[in-house]
Amino acid sequence: MSTVMLGTEVAKTMKEELIRDVELLKGKGIHPCLAIIRVGARGDDLAYERSAKKRMEMVGIDCKVVELPKTISQENFERAFAEVNDDPKVDGILLFRPLPEGLDEEPVKLMIHPEKDVDCMSPFNSARIFLGENEGHAPCTAQAVMEMLRHFHIDLTGKKVTIVGRSMVVGKPLAMMMLKDHATITVCHTRTKDLKEECRNADIVVACAGKAKFITADMIKEGAVVVDVGINIDENGNMCGDVDYEKVKEKASYISPVPKGVGSVTTSVLASHVIRSAKNRTE
Structure with a gap:
């Protein structure tokens, strides 16, 4: 049975530090x-x-x-x-x-x-991500994935990661951020040949292609970590991710749900970026 990576839990942990940082700034x-x-x-x-x-x-x-x-x-x-x-x-x-x-x-x-530029809209900040620099702000959703993995103590060192999605909002910057943490990255998309095999070879799969329930159980190896970034509406009008959650969770060691997953962390990351900019303003 997999461990459900609740973003609400991560956001709750981040909240205390964010409040403390804001209080320190207001004191100045x-x-x-x-x-x-x-x-x-x-x-x-x-x-x-x-x-x-x-x-x-x-x-x-x-x-x-x-x-x-x-x-x-x-x-x-x-x-x-x-x-x-x-x-x-x-x-x-x-x-x-x-x-x-x-x-x-x-x-x-x-x-x-x-x-x-707290959500990495500027090409200047995008370049910093691709150069592996710590300055600048990463896209909030991509960083939310990293915050979630850190919170659940999932070490990227040496892990094979398949990212299904190549946007500048999540896929590409996330690949650079994970590479910096010593993961081996494969970036795929909906036109990748033999996508199933690329995913089955991965220790960690990140789904951010924007297609409802696109990642199915036969694409995931036993014990893999699955992070679902997608936000879609299924045939019944319910919110769902890019992963067929109910079936994939039977094989994954860790899995994030939709809703209450990565999206719950994104606004906390946004807040942390605003605070960081405010700190820099004081300096």
Whole structure:
């Protein structure tokens, strides 16, 4: 029987340290602040916004939401972004993406101050991840996977890891982060030939392809660690991950569920990045 890696447990452990760090900063007159920039009102953006605001409030971080109309022009969008970017009271910026059709995110990716780039939108911070540097902020979801593995004392040294997904949000940066921790990485995707065999050879499988129940029990070897990053809606309208959880959990030694898995850790990582930026502001 597998051990269920609950993200809520990891977030609870992180919470105490985050609160302590915020209190120390406030003692110095620094009030950490996250600015969320949302264009339009997509359901998934609103859900994450509620979750992020709740986490920030829980640990004492100020949070303001800049809501822009879906019909905003590129010029006005960039002007609004620049205003938040240049606000000395803002320590971190979270821009919900993808943007509505007709808006280009590339100019603001180059514009954002790297220190305020708390979800690794800037190519400057992305480069730091690929160079193996400790400075800068990793994508929150990718780092949430690392936090979860550390919490459950899963050592990556020498382990064979198969990551199913190649996005810049999770797959690629996570591969670099795991490589830094001495894992041997294989990055796959939905078009990989003999994907089943690539997964069955792995000690750890990370599913982040964005396809519901894509990773099945016959793709997992006995005793493997399975981390599910996917968020999907199944045929019954229920939230599910990229892993066929009920069947895979019978073979895995450790497995993260969806919901209450990696996603539960992501907002805590976001908070830690805002605090880190605020600390750097004091220096």
